[in-house]
Amino acid sequence: MIRESTDPTTIKTGASASAKRKEFLRTMTLVPVFTVLMIISARIAIAGAPIPITLQLPMVIMTGLLLGPWKGAAAQGLYLLMGLIGLPVFSSGGGISYIFQPTFGFLLGFPVCAFCAGMFSGLLDSAKSSALITYAGIALSSVASILVCYLFGGGYLFLFSHLFGAGVMEKLSLREVIMISVLPFIWKDLLMMLPVALIAGRMRKLRALAR
């Protein structure tokens, strides 16, 4: 268990079984609801951008910040699973063919990314941490999470082209990988952190609602 339930109604009954069951049910409902939010955010595309920009990445980070590392990663894992078995939940569909997309690594990075962001969520819980720490924590977690995402994105493309290269594409050099998978996208992802930054001040209140 990452976090002990602080809901006194459950502790007071003395029945730890009851508290455990409530925590279990809360996880069972919070995780899929956030998976759905992820599905929705993949479809909210920003009009007029040259390449599709969606709210996916900010949503990944907020999943982590609001649900904590384990539940956050679970929500993203479920998202991935649903997409891979063929539900059209990714930004341009779904299905096993996605593993051949050069950008699939980013999707693989989502659960890890949410986990990383979730590691910082503890900062939001302690009332002692000042606004500065909160903001710094959120900024740090966002940047770290983006880096993790790119590590997976680029790494996947690199490994894929080397391991299964003969299958669908030739081996790519590290430079090519960065050219293809990092440079065209990173600017928009950094830009998309703006909504996260704007919500930062409300994050603690929102997180309190998660319990």
Added chain:
Amino acid sequence: MSQDIDNPIKIPDTNEAVRGADIRFSYTRQDATPVQALTGVSLMIPKGGYVVLIGRNGSGKSTLAKLINVLEVPDEGTLAVLGLDTMSEENFWYIRSHCGMVFQNPDNQIVGTSVEEDVAFGPENLGIPTPEIRRRVDDALEYVGLPGLADRMPSSLSGGQKQKLAIAGVLAMMPQVLILDESTAMLDPISRNEFLDLVERLRLEKGITVIHITHDMSEAYRAGHVFVLEKGRIVMEGSPSDVFIRHEQMTKLGLDVPVFAGVVLELCRQLGISPRKEYLESRDAALDSVRSIFGSLTAGQTSLVKSEKPAEPKIEADLRDIVLQVKNLSYSYEERSPMTLMDISFSVKRGEVYSVIGHSGSGKTTLISHLNGLIRPQKGEVELLDPKSGTVWNTRKNADVKEMRRRIGLLFQYPEYQLFEETVRKDILFGPLKMGMDKEAAEKSLMDAIRLVGLDESYLDRSPFELSGGQKRRVAFAGVIAMDPEILVLDEPAAGLDPVGRRDVFRYIRELKNLGKTIILVSHNMDEAARISDRLLVLSEGRAICEASPDELFSSREKVMDIGLDLPESVKFLWELAPDFPGLDLSVYDVEQVAAELIRAAGGLSAVQDKHLAGETDAKGSRRGGRDD
């Protein structure tokens, strides 16, 4: 979780469904404030009974329901359900599997991805064998009247159907007790009645005990016994007439009485006689009591006094100025799918309250989404007019839409979800600043808005998420009012509020009208719409079938029957009395006006008092009705 449902426990032979003694329960809210939810409740509910729990928001009704279903356990006191102590772990699953619960929001309690999967969810959890689940699912769907929909997605059902589905899900678990936690709050009147008829059938045919929590006082009459809760305590109990006869206390508690009971009580007050409990036993009893109060009067004495009803001051001069015009509007969500709106035309005049009436699914929300360009017309036009300058804006033009959104404030149903800022102040200012108001004007507008909705300045720096439901509604209201729009479109503004909340909302609307705002009100509550509106537009299955003033509409029985409209309770009541009171004006909607109208039709106050009540007239209680609300 190790507890086994089949664990043999001794089931006591008792005819008590629930017995509680001095139950106390408290919990801590998310913002760390402790709440004393129950402060000593004692009650007994017999098996097969139908009881209603009423009380304001936060009075502890829902907490009590949760305790009965062992979703929580009391801190102090004892609570036995079906004769079993809820504190004891081994009784836990037995009680819970024999008490079914239907909650307020249909969307948040359906688990299955198809109708039959959802009904099966409970039995599956109980570990019932597959063929038996199949049988129970089919039986339950048949019983609630949803057969043939087994494979449908729950999201494609209407609100009323979803709540029936929730009942079916409970029914498949073979419950002995059914708890309705404000289950009717989000339904329109027709679905509400269907739903409650179904519940009544369950009680009669299957002997299920019904515990029904509600804000709607007229629903209390379905029960044999009423508990009134206030601040975690039962403050009144008894038959509906026992409770409603003490209407003064009810009003003090922020509650209400059903319309027909209100009419009788008001009539007694105006005549200066003391009401008797028998008058309030049922709706029929109320009708009879009115007849008997006026019993000795003959028809010849009527029409002595002319009706002097119209009390609402109308802004005649402005009424000629059309500010909003909808012409031949048609819309369908997808090609080839049935039309949501069909050839709708109407115009709204400055300063009036214009109501759009219709059941869920009649296209009301689609219609109002057109008014400020959220949906652009597929066919037809929506135009905003400035009668002074002669300017016309049209939602088809992108450049006009922004201006239209500034001049037309739109508040959807359950608007509290739209709050998002850190503080109430920022949230209310969001709209005005977005609409280009300068800081100073916006601040002034903010102060006017919060004064109107009755919030004081101390709220401004709090987070909107910390507020209660009713307070959030006020903030959402203020957020739109502060934009200082000329026209306000309000979609079911009082939905889900308790009686005091509802009254407040209609008070704001009156005040806004007095400030010269034009108001477009969407509602399925006929009583309230009739009381406040200047004109009504009746919408049915996407068509505008009638436009009239309330008086025109409700004075002719034939007309209303033709439309198939639901009537305001007050009008229904008067209609039934009409044969006994020749010359009765049917178009009165306030309890006080109805009582006054009855007296007038019977020959006037003095005539009634002289003739019938010579002995017991008490001058201090008898005044003419029809005063300001």
Added chain:
Amino acid sequence: MIKDVSIGRYYRGDSILHRLDPRIKVILFTVYMVAVFMLTKPVGMLLSFIVVTALALLSKIPLREIIKSIRPIVFLMIFIFVINVLTIREGQTIAKFWIIEITDGGILRAVLMTLRLFLLIVSTSILLTLTTTPLKMADALESLFGPLKKIRVPVHEMAMMMSIALRFIPTLVEETDKIMKAQASRGAEYDTGNVLVRARGYVSILVPLFVSSFKRAEDLAVAMDARCYRGGEGRTKLHPLEMKPSDLVWFFILLALAFLPLLTEWIFAPK
């Protein structure tokens, strides 16, 4: 429409493939993926194409629907084709321009690779996504990975969560739409204005969406509690998965069909 997500790309029908036990379909799905991936020769590809056509006929799914399932990967196929044409240098040079060199061997390899991807997508779509409802898939995965429960992998929980997610997609999509409309009425902008204005517009959607999601999750947890949900243990099902003898027969037939193209490839392989 995004609301359709919850039924996936399932095409309602009644065929042998529709009725087949979903667990068998999941296994076959994996088998076909690997088998198609191992194809290298034109002759195997051709045979595989015939097998896939047979699958399509067996499923009674109209061609139009099958083509629809390829649409999202058309871009990917073009991408892979172009990358391969440009990077593989085998056989004779057909054209040469600056640093770009196109060879006939390269084109052949590119065609084969694109075709392989095509076969992969079509066979797996027919076997699984087009003929199986998402709920059945979740059940199948729960059953197949069931043994992992012993090492405390939350298999039942994942399947249950997936079903809850499917249930909530239409509800939350509607909610999002409602919030967007409400905020637009208050002047929020999503597509116009500068970056900061738009970001603020999105915040005005996201925060209410979070608040309402938490509320819904909480309500649903209570509702599930009230209906005696306590995890997968001791739970029965309205529609349990049942393996019929005919399912096994079909399993072996389809298994053989998967490996047939590979066999011919080895047989016809030049020594």
